[in-house]
Amino acid sequence: MRFHRPPSLAEALAIKADNPKVLPLAGGTDVMVAANFGRLPARDVLDLTDVPELSQWWREDDRYLIGGTVPYARIIAELADALPGLAMASRTVGSPQIRNRGTVGGNLGTASPAGDAHPPLLAGRAVVRVQSVRGVRNIPIDDYFVGLKKTALAPDELVTAIELxxxxxxxxxxxxxxxxxxxxAVCSFALELDPAAKRVGTGLGSAAPTPRRAPEAERFLEDELxxxxxxxxxxxxxxxxxxxGELVASAAAPIDDVRSTAAYRRHALGVLARRTLGWTWLDYQKETRQCA
Incomplete structure (x- = not known):
């Protein structure tokens, strides 16, 4: 096993192009757990923590781009006002030590259906920016997850930023x-209301082989609102x-496992959907009164 620690994105992409099977490491909160339990395959490792292009966030018009190695702690501290849903999810991630190391880019790389960052990214229709020596590609979040812990990334591509x-x-x-x-998470749920566009966004986690939205629930609520x-x-x-709540629950395809039964996951998703709808509508009422 070889350990690579490139100082630039260009060098990281060159390594990935030469060895597509190299294992990217962002925060390491999943990779190192696997290593500690002896479940890490004998693969070369590509440590991205010294790549400055991945460690920043910036704005392009009204869009925020979050570099692949920006940790959850910075999202909470610096982006909570602009991206409250993602900041809320970030606060639920592990311990302070994990939030200081873990990244949304790493969450997307692992692509676990239980990833805490995925539901708010789905609700907000995020775009995953990926890059290789061949160029840049933008993948809508709905197209990014293609199977259980499988993504639309090509073998030579890295997640470089999340656009939201x-x-x-x-x-x-x-x-x-x-x-x-x-x-x-046994299950998780994110909700976004967009009054100007009269749009509703949802995101379900730990409720199917991949993170997913609840399109029927979105259309129903858009009509009702x-x-x-x-x-x-x-x-x-x-x-x-x-x-x-019932439509959100019906969008799930959960399984029985050591953390929960499928039936409980469906029930809990319905409860979370009802609660978050109540909270978001109250927030909207408050915002409308303040503007008036």
Whole structure:
């Protein structure tokens, strides 16, 4: 096994082109766990932590681009106002030490269905920017996950940035685990309301072979809110909230495993959907009153 630690993105991409099977390491919070348990295959490792192009975030118009090695701690500290849903999810990741090391880029590289960053990225229609010596490619988040821990990345590509619009309205994230902290999600859910575009975004985690949205639930809520965006003072009918939760639960394809049963995951997703809808609508009501 060889360990590579390139000082630039160009050198990292050259190494990846020469050896497509090299294992990228961003924060190492998954890779090192596998190594400690003897489950890391005998592969060369490409440590990206010294690549300056990956360690920054920046703005392009109203879009935020987050480099592949920006840790969760910085997202919480520096981007919570602009990207509250992603910051909420970042706060639930492991311990302070893990949040100081773990990255959204690493989360996308691992592509676990339980990855905490995935639901808010789906709800916000993020774009994954990937790069190789052949050039740059932008992959819509809906097209990025192609199977269980499998992605649309070509063998010679690296995740270099995540592109996400500033929050157009209220965002929420919630997850269920076997304890309150430092836990892999039994299931998770993210919700975004976009009053200007009259759009709803959702993201489900740990509920199917891949992270996914709930398109039927989105369309249902968009229809129900079509006459309410300009009159948010009215509470949402209980029937609307209940149906939204049921549609979110029906979008899942969970399994039984050591952390939960499939039936409980579906039930919990319905609860999370109802709760986050209540929270986001209250946030929207508050914002509307303040603007008035």
């Amino acid at each position: 619009a500033a929050a157009p309205g209220p965002q929420q994230f919630a997850k269920v685990g076997t304890r309150n902290a430092m836990v892999i 079509s006459g309410r965006w300009l009159d948010p003072g009215r509470p949402l009918p209980h029937a609307v909230v209940r149906e939204f």
